[in-house]
Amino acid sequence: MNEDPVVLDGIRELINIGVGKAAGILGELTSSHVILEVPTLYIGEVGNAEGPGEGLGNAPLSMVFIDFSGPMRGRMAIMFSPESAANLVILLTNEDDTTAEMDMIRSETLTEVGNVLINGVMGTIGNFLGQPLAFALPVYVQNRAAYLSAPFKEKDHYLFASTQFKVKGRSVHGDMLIVLEMGSLQPLVKKIHAIMDQV
Amino acid sequence: MGVDEAMQSPGIGSFLDSIPNGACILDSNRRVVYWNAILTEWTGVSSQSALGRDIAEFIHPDQQHVLSLILTQVMEGGGAVYLSPQLHPHFIPAPYPNGGLRIQQTIIQPMRGPLPGENTLLLIIHDVTEMVRQVQAYRAVRDRALQELEERTRAENALQVSNRKLNLLSSITRHDILNSLTALLMYASMMREEAEDENTRAGFEKIESLGWTIKRQIDFTKNYQDVGVKSPQWQNVQLIVHQAREQLEGDGFRLESRVEDLEVYADPLLSKVFYNLMENSVRHGERVTEICVSYQQDPGGITLVYADNGVGIPDSEKEKIFRRESFKNTGFGLFLSREILSITGLAIRETGIPGKGARFEIRVPGDAFRIMHE
Numbered sequence: 001m002n003e004d005p006v007v008l009d010g011i012r013e014l015i016n017i018g019v020g021k022a023a024g025i026l027g028e029l030t031s032s033h034v035i036l037e038v039p040t041l042y043i044g045e046v047g048n049a050e051g052p053g054e055g056l057g058n059a060p061l062s063m064v065f066i067d068f069s070g071p072m073r074g075r076m077a078i079m080f081s082p083e084s085a086a087n088l089v090i091l092l093t094n095e096d097d098t099t100a101e102m103d104m105i106r107s108e109t110l111t112e113v114g115n116v117l118i119n120g121v122m123g124t125i126g127n128f129l130g131q132p133l134a135f136a137l138p139v140y141v142q143n144r145a146a147y148l149s150a151p152f153k154e155k156d157h158y159l160f161a162s163t164q165f166k167v168k169g170r171s172v173h174g175d176m177l178i179v180l181e182m183g184s185l186q187p188l189v190k191k192i193h194a195i196m197d198q199v
Numbered sequence: 200m201g202v203d204e205a206m207q208s209p210g211i212g213s214f215l216d217s218i219p220n221g222a223c224i225l226d227s228n229r230r231v232v233y234w235n236a237i238l239t240e241w242t243g244v245s246s247q248s249a250l251g252r253d254i255a256e257f258i259h260p261d262q263q264h265v266l267s268l269i270l271t272q273v274m275e276g277g278g279a280v281y282l283s284p285q286l287h288p289h290f291i292p293a294p295y296p297n298g299g300l301r302i303q304q305t306i307i308q309p310m311r312g313p314l315p316g317e318n319t320l321l322l323i324i325h326d327v328t329e330m331v332r333q334v335q336a337y338r339a340v341r342d343r344a345l346q347e348l349e350e351r352t353r354a355e356n357a358l359q360v361s362n363r364k365l366n367l368l369s370s371i372t373r374h375d376i377l378n379s380l381t382a383l384l385m386y387a388s389m390m391r392e393e394a395e396d397e398n399t400r401a402g403f404e405k406i407e408s409l410g411w412t413i414k415r416q417i418d419f420t421k422n423y424q425d426v427g428v429k430s431p432q433w434q435n436v437q438l439i440v441h442q443a444r445e446q447l448e449g450d451g452f453r454l455e456s457r458v459e460d461l462e463v464y465a466d467p468l469l470s471k472v473f474y475n476l477m478e479n480s481v482r483h484g485e486r487v488t489e490i491c492v493s494y495q496q497d498p499g500g501i502t503l504v505y506a507d508n509g510v511g512i513p514d515s516e517k518e519k520i521f522r523r524e525s526f527k528n529t530g531f532g533l534f535l536s537r538e539i540l541s542i543t544g545l546a547i548r549e550t551g552i553p554g555k556g557a558r559f560e561i562r563v564p565g566d567a568f569r570i571m572h573e
Contacts (some may be wrong), residue, residue, distance in 0.1 A: 023273060024257050025268055025271075028264065028265075028268055029265065029268070029286055030286065066278060068278070076221040088253065089285075093285055093286065095340070096261050097338060099338075099341070099342075099345070099548070101341075103334050103337065103338070104330055104334045105329075105331060105334045105335075106285070108284055108285060108304060109283040109285040109286060109328075111281055111283060111284060112281050112282060112283035115279070115280065115281040116272070118273075118278075119272055119277030119278050119280075120277070121278040122278070123272070123278075123279075127559075133278070134278070134281055135277070135278020136278075136279075137279050137306060137308070138279070
């Protein structure tokens with residue numbers, strides 16, 4: 001797959017802009033100081049041995065995903081272990097109940113957090129492409145990571161980014177996954193190259 | 200086509216009036232262009248009255264800043280906005296007739312239309328009050344259960360500490376009594392040997408006999424103290440039977456054991472049960488030359504059978520031998536054995552024919568045995 005460092009840097013930058021916006025909105029919504037970091041990014045093909053679920057194991061994860069269409073078609077998700085998901089909600093909402101268990105109230109809150117984050121990142125990418133994306137409604141599921149890429153083909157691409165939420169001095173780890181249908185990565189790669197050529 | 204026409208055409212307007220959620224549509228200036236029947240019911244504001252007004256007039260004061268964030272997000276190319284009941288429980292305040300506000304989950308979806316050529320926002324508000332109450336009730340039940348568990352754990356820990364202290368006290372006391380008893384028995388023995396007349400000798404013999412009884416009673420407390428102290432475990436019966444045999448002095452009987460694949464879930468003192476049975480066979484069976492351990496399986500569990508070819512046990516004694524006061528004949532062993540077995544639901548009884556040998560049946564329920572080759 002295209003692991004051109006220029007493309008990787010470009011996508012990482014876009015994701016950082018998106019998560020920066022999302023962190024601002026989350027901070028406003030929750031009256032907390034929220035920092036979001038994306039230290040690592042990988043690009044691969046869904047059918048690769050190191051597919052998007054690799055390394056996340058078979059344990060069920062708490063995930064929020066949104067399908068999108070337009071110049072790019074695919075799915076973006078944010079994934080946490082159920083304990084991390086519950087802890088993130090507790091930190092963001094100052095819940096008195098500190099039992100790390102995902103129930104309906106918390107899954108609703110995580111859906112909102114995931115929605116803000118995904119909108120931030122995909123909105124930034126859509127703006128960068130100059131063509132808006134159309135989004136479906138966010139969905140919360142508890143399942144294995146492989147569930148997310150199941151509807152996609154082996155040659156479809158994925159972007160995988162580990163994500164660190166810092167709220168009130170405490171860190172919660174999550175992972176971001178963007179799965180793109182065949183050909184959907186090309187407009188982004190072309191646009192990044194076009195910008196770099198101008199520079 | 201104007202706003203009224205757009206909303207009254209058979210399509211989105213009639214659809215939104217038929218759903219069980221609050222729904223409204225805002226134009227690009229965030230003015231209400233549609234207000235459905237449920238929102239009228241919830242807020243008391245009629246559709247006619249809501250139309251054309253800024254949505255900010257209906258939104259909870261705490262949520263005004265959320266509205267501007269939402270608009271920013273939508274304007275910056277984001278998709279639908281999802282407002283959770285935890286962070287935005289009352290986006291558009293909707294009281295219940297008998298008081299209290301509905302808890303809401305709100306979705307704000309940007310869309311093209313229904314106004315011609317215009318971007319609009321569709322708000323769908325779902326009343327999740329009942330679901331939230333159920334989760335809160337579940338949390339309360341869970342918290343109570345966790346609290347009870349914590350209290351029980353604390354109580355168990357305290358009991359363990361108390362038990363250790365009591366065991367230590369009884370161990371020290373037992374040691375001191377046995378020391379004194381040993382001295383008493385030694386003096387009684389010496390006095391018996393030195394006694395000049397039969398009555399005095401008989402008196403000292405009685406003292407010695409009572410002394411030995413006291414010693415057996417003390418030994419019993421030591422054995423009984425260990426029952427149930429350690430957690431039950433799966434044990435191979437064949438191994439246990441052979442261990443018990445090795446602990447017995449002498450080998451005056453042939454042991455046939457047909458339990459090689461059988462494991463039972465029992466107190467770790469299970470070997471003591473078989474030791475006691477064998478010791479009783481040797482001590483009281485008079486002519487025991489064969490002991491057989493086997494089992495029979497049935498739909499409810501298994502019956503573990505211990506049988507010897509000694510004199511057997513008279514019918515009148517079959518239940519008495521398990522009583523604590525029967526120590527003279529069985530050395531407390533059978534009372535203790537029944538206690539050990541009962542910890543994991545195993546029951547023992549004597550079913551032999553007097554004169555043809557003793558036969559002990561240990562009933563093991565279905566969840567307390569396993570046959571390894573299966």
